[in-house]
Amino acid sequence: MRESAAERHDRLLALVRERGTARVSELADRLGVSPVTARRDVEALAAQGLLDRVHGQVSWPERQGAAGGRTGEGLVLGLLAPSATYYFAEVIRGAHEAAARAGARLVLRISDYRPEDDRARTEGLLTAGAEGVLVAPGWRGPEDRLAYGDWLAELPVPAVLLERSADPGSSLDSLDRVVSDHGHGVLLALRHLLGLGHGTPLLVARGDSPTALAVRTGYAEALVALDVTAPGPVIDSVPADQDPEGFERAVRTLHEAVTSGRATAALVHNDVDAIQIVQRLAELGVRVPQDLALIAYDDEVAALADTPLTAVAPPKRQVGRHATELLVERLTEAQDEEAPRRHLSLLPRLRVRASCGAPRPGRAF
Incomplete structure (x- = not known):
């Protein structure tokens, strides 16, 4: 496998750190690259402050703080x-x-x-x-x-x-x-929807990241804190581009909950899934917010939806x-x-x- 520039830079830095000072020509020889490539690498690393460069030589930078302790300068x-x-x-x-x-x-x-x-x-x-x-x-x-x-x-x-x-x-x-604190974020969303007069919102969530799992845990804890019962189990969501069939199952499950009257509100993790779910629900005759009040979780692109989505925004x-x-x-x-x-x-x-x-x-x- 061809070595990446980042990997080569790591090797170069290790050589300079070991020696303290080295000539560019020496580094080129040790790295097995042309002098031009070594020179460019040295210039890039010096520009980042990772090396000191003087007259064809490079050295490991000395970073001393002010008297009485270090400062952040040069770290x-x-x-x-x-x-x-x-x-x-x-x-x-x-x-x-x-x-x-x-x-x-x-x-x-x-x-x-x-x-x-x-x-x-x-x-x-x-x-x-x-x-x-x-x-x-x-x-x-x-x-x-x-x-x-x-x-x-x-x-x-x-x-x-x-x-x-x-x-x-x-x-x-x-x-x-x-x-x-994703648990707090979920609590904010559920409390807002309940305050608008909706029954307990459904959760539509992924399960493929620590954030997704924290949202699921936060949902269970919020139900207890608010003393409410979910209208159904958590709906497992998956990316539409990676698993079209799984995505369609999630949409159909949410569609059935809305059309049957079991749910009028939902929290969806994450923004991208929420936007695609809203689009697919519209094709099936369920409108947001007329038929379903919806909050997205992440607030990366929620505001860009055709109907801008209310969203939980982690800091x-x-x-x-x-x-x-x-x-x-x-x-x-x-x-x-x-x-x-x-x-x-x-x-x-x-x-x-x-x-x-x-x-x-x-x-x-």
Whole structure:
């Protein structure tokens, strides 16, 4: 398999870190590339602040803080995310903004939801000079966390979990983490729909990510907190492009619940699925919001639907920002063995749009 530029950069950084100083021609020879390629790699890494370059030589940068302790200036932070698009684009943006404010540099790796690659990619961040890491593992469910999680607690640098939780008492539970409180987000959605006079909303949700599973758990907890009973079981949703038949089954199940009168409201995870479900329901004669009040979960593209969708908006950018600030604090403050680790939960907001319609007359919650 052909070596990627990122992998070559990691090898180059490892060589410079080992030697302290090296000539570009030497690096080209050790890497097995042309001098032109090595020079371009060095220029790119120097532009990122990962190397110092002077007169044909490169050296590992010295980063000293001010008297009395380090500052964020010059720090290199690593970020491992399962994706750079949709939900995690905002998390990454928040982390980048916080790093820039601290004078730190953020280095990114993407796992593409392959948890078996998380450890190698995080080690690549360390090789690239990361002095602390923000990690959102590519887990899809609890089985991935069990199979590909323990290594996180063994990292030689400070680490903060992003939008991922751990089992109480596990080794990962002792790590700092910053997450969205999806249970609160679900509660906001159900309370809003009930307040409009609807019966208990149905949940239509995926089961292929930690967010989806948290929404499902939050739904069960919200039913108890609100002392209501669901009009039917959770409807399993799947991406229409990956499983057209499964998607159609989900739509038909929701259609039957609406036309039979069992449900007049639904919460759908996620935005893309919600928009496609609304479109397919319209083809089957069910209109939003006239026949079905609907709230989407994620608020990435919900506002762009033909009928703008009310949506639960997790604080994605703030998750990235607070996690980065916490990591910088860990790296710059004087070491204190008694300093407690932090589990920070940020509350989603409900953004009300047209898909819920007006309050239903004669019914109140």
